[in-house]
Amino acid sequence: MDECRGAAPALAPAPETRCRRPHALDVALEKRQVERAYDFYAPVYDFVFDWIFAPGRSAAIAELRVEPTDSVLEIGIGTGLNLPLYPEGVRLTGIDLSEEMLDKAIERVLELGMPNVTLKVMDATSMDFADNEFDKAVATYTISAVPDPIAVLREMRRVVKPGGALVVLNHFRSERRLAGRFEDLVAPVCTRLGWKSNLAMAPLLSRVGLVAEEVRKVNMFNGWRLLRCVNRK
Template sequence: MSEVSRQSVVRTYDRYAPYYDMLFGPIQRAGCRQMASVVGTLAPARVLEVGVGTGLTIGRYPEAAALTGIDLCPRMLALAKQRASALPQREIHLALMDAESLDFADGSFDCVTVPYVLSVTPNPERLVAEIRRVCRPGGHIVIVNHFTGSRFWRPMERIVRSLADRIGFRSDFDYADNILRHDWTVLSSNYTSFVRLYRLVVIRNG
């Protein structure tokens, strides 16, 4: 699997920050909407969003849920805080934090969402261990991510594979290695659109 460093993630996404919504919003919006809809059906009291970014999803979560959002990139988080300030009636807490070393107690959340982050983090296995730790047993983990496999995207994945550290994410990211190998329960796994670029995966922790 191609390598991504912590420094490159911070550098790249801080550079993306002013243009992130314009560049990535259109292709990520469907996945964010579907992810938040799933969370709504689960009705959790406490939600953690890992990689809150510019806050594209925070206004879509159930109003009754207490939302915590974390991100590694200061400029992205600053934009999320601007969005949160427009929702004063909501319980939203945002923090600068490394998802591979979460500053939360075990079982702190009923639901953990991971939008477009799993193939961005330097050590996906460590991130998975951390989100499982802070999600209560029997709680839910909802992941939206690109996974290798679609014939349509395979040529492009090969072209950008060596650029992972520069562009801040891996194009070659196997579903079996990063989802199916873990001893959790995959409840559903569906593409977010007909172009089959991203999958929405709903998991029961435990």
């Protein structure tokens, strides 16, 4: 399956400098794989992943700079680990492809008493929302876990108002040659586990017409990047 990859080394052919859309059949098959993977992870996801990724989550929600009147969309809300990080009274809509993960998120919404939160099972590559419906959108650890990240980012742009913030927190292919080659090597295994290890940032943003106005490295070993983009339509 074609994937987004980073800059090619000096002696390598050019394809890695481009970011191509995956074939429709590949997307359908990978979507099933992702659903199965995250349904499997649901019971243990919080225990295994929360402490590792918590610093990045906090930074991402803070980067949204939520105002009291904002309507916010969270892509891939999962078990709702980000919910306690939002300001009180936030108008939040969260979507996820995994019903098992959303069941956990519903429990968390009830525990936290967040009446303004709406949760929906939805495919982020084709959202059931109107154009310009939200003020801001965020995706934490999601873009490399979807079969078609280009489609997801385009949908985020579509449903967010002009001038609204798009915040993305994700692991991207390393710009260091050896690390990037290793991420390419393990990509098939990682895809089976539910995420892409070698998704390249620059060509992905270029394909969807986004510019990262702020980029910073977060989490353990600075292995993840937090991007803040303004939706300029």
